[in-house]
Amino acid sequence: MKSLDRFIRALRRLPGVGPRQAERFAAYFLRASQGETEEFIHALAAIKQDVKLCPQCFSYSEDGLCEICRDPDRDRGLICVVEDPQDIESLEKTGAYKGLYHVLHGAISPMDGRGAEQVKVRELLERVQHAQPPVREVIIATDPDSEGETTALYLADLLRGLVGQVTRIGYGVPLGGDIDYMDEMTLGYSLKGRTKI
Amino acid sequence: MKSLDRFIRALRRLPGVGPRQAERFAAYFLRASQGETEEFIHALAAIKQDVKLCPQCFSYSEDGLCEICRDPDRDRGLICVVEDPQDIESLEKTGAYKGLYHVLHGAISPMDGRGAEQVKVRELLERVQHAQPPVREVIIATDPDSEGETTALYLADLLRGLVGQVTRIGYGVPLGGDIDYMDEMTLGYSLKGRTKI
Numbered sequence: 070m071k072s073l074d075r076f077i078r079a080l081r082r083l084p085g086v087g088p089r090q091a092e093r094f095a096a097y098f099l100r101a102s103q104g105e106t107e108e109f110i111h112a113l114a115a116i117k118q119d120v121k122l123c124p125q126c127f128s129y130s131e132d133g134l135c136e137i138c139r140d141p142d143r144d145r146g147l148i149c150v151v152e153d154p155q156d157i158e159s160l161e162k163t164g165a166y167k168g169l170y171h172v173l174h175g176a177i178s179p180m181d182g183r184g185a186e187q188v189k190v191r192e193l194l195e196r197v198q199h200a201q202p203p204v205r206e207v208i209i210a211t212d213p214d215s216e217g218e219t220t221a222l223y224l225a226d227l228l229r230g231l232v233g234q235v236t237r238i239g240y241g242v243p244l245g246g247d248i249d250y251m252d253e254m255t256l257g258y259s260l261k262g263r264t265k266i
Numbered sequence: 267m268k269s270l271d272r273f274i275r276a277l278r279r280l281p282g283v284g285p286r287q288a289e290r291f292a293a294y295f296l297r298a299s300q301g302e303t304e305e306f307i308h309a310l311a312a313i314k315q316d317v318k319l320c321p322q323c324f325s326y327s328e329d330g331l332c333e334i335c336r337d338p339d340r341d342r343g344l345i346c347v348v349e350d351p352q353d354i355e356s357l358e359k360t361g362a363y364k365g366l367y368h369v370l371h372g373a374i375s376p377m378d379g380r381g382a383e384q385v386k387v388r389e390l391l392e393r394v395q396h397a398q399p400p401v402r403e404v405i406i407a408t409d410p411d412s413e414g415e416t417t418a419l420y421l422a423d424l425l426r427g428l429v430g431q432v433t434r435i436g437y438g439v440p441l442g443g444d445i446d447y448m449d450e451m452t453l454g455y456s457l458k459g460r461t462k463i
């Protein structure tokens with residue numbers, strides 16, 4: 070069936086979607102009313118039209134500066150660097166951070182031929198150099214994998230001297246995790262990063 | 267952000283999609299080229315236009331009878347009843363079945379107010395009554411949950427007398443399963459359904 074196969078192939082391009090889930094999604098749309106399907110299509114077309122990147126932090130924004138960059142109550146002396154816009158939502162949920170963000174849109178990955186110029190590194194350097202008030206601290210919250218680590222070390226080298234201090238989010242055992250299932254690197258970090266109770 | 271929130275709400279309606287996956291899908295579309303997005307939209311619009319139900323078995327079909335119903339090599343004396351079109355693909359993968367199918371498009375669920383008239387039961391009865399050659403066996407392959415069981419018993423009552431025999435797919439321990447994690451109902455069935463080796 071040509072049309073169905075073509076749509077299932079398009080669904081398979083969504084991140085993490087396997088053949089079963091793609092079939093289930095196609096079945097959902099086949100059962101959906103024409104109105105529901107049109108609403109989906111309009112909502113998709115609208116984000117392509119309306120959603121831009123914030124000119125300061127490169128998170129999503131539909132109208133100039135994003136909500137966080139516009140918020141007068143955020144601490145402008147703090148910038149937390151993340152790989153993707155979705156990471157911001159996770160960090161916001163902690164309620165533990167009141168500074169600004171900077172979205173790289175990826176991590177540096179020499180293996181995949183993705184260098185600093187493919188992510189928003191130059192924009193970060195320009196931003197901290199011209200920041201008023203000056204930036205006291207840049208917290209690097211790239212993913213704790215090899216690309217995120219490479220990116221963190223690379224950024225730390227560039228940023229030292231430009232900002233008060235550069236920090237990296239803490240490594241350790243995640244809450245709810247099982248000590249005996251934890252890899253030795255993580256456990257090693259959790260020992261080094263132990264705190265008094 | 268109005269547009270993004272609206273699209274994420276639309277994505278959340280897809281089966282099994284939680285807030286994180288919806289955000290990841292939205293990020294995929296925001297990164298996708300305009301051409302890729304248009305291709306997705308066209309593919310979606312095309313299935314709504316092209317994909318119909320096979321007038322005999324009610325599986326998906328883009329042109330009259332579906333491929334299986336049209337296939338002269340399938341055994342027309344056998345009908346396997348399933349809840350959803352996707353179930354057919356799973357059964358076809360076994361390579362163990364060469365008959366036809368009948369898709370109910372759901373199961374009977376008195377708790378949810380879904381009776382026999384909401385699924386393709388009447389169509390199944392008419393089909394077996396007029397089938398040439400007559401139907402030797404109807405295999406009921408509804409899900410082994412309470413709705414699927416209710417539906418199987420209900421159909422068996424209606425079909426007895428109209429067809430040679432009515433059978434139900436076998437219950438037992440799934441391959442690769444762990445005996446000590448298996449529920450006692452399944453284990454009970456696997457004991458009753460034991461075969462000589």
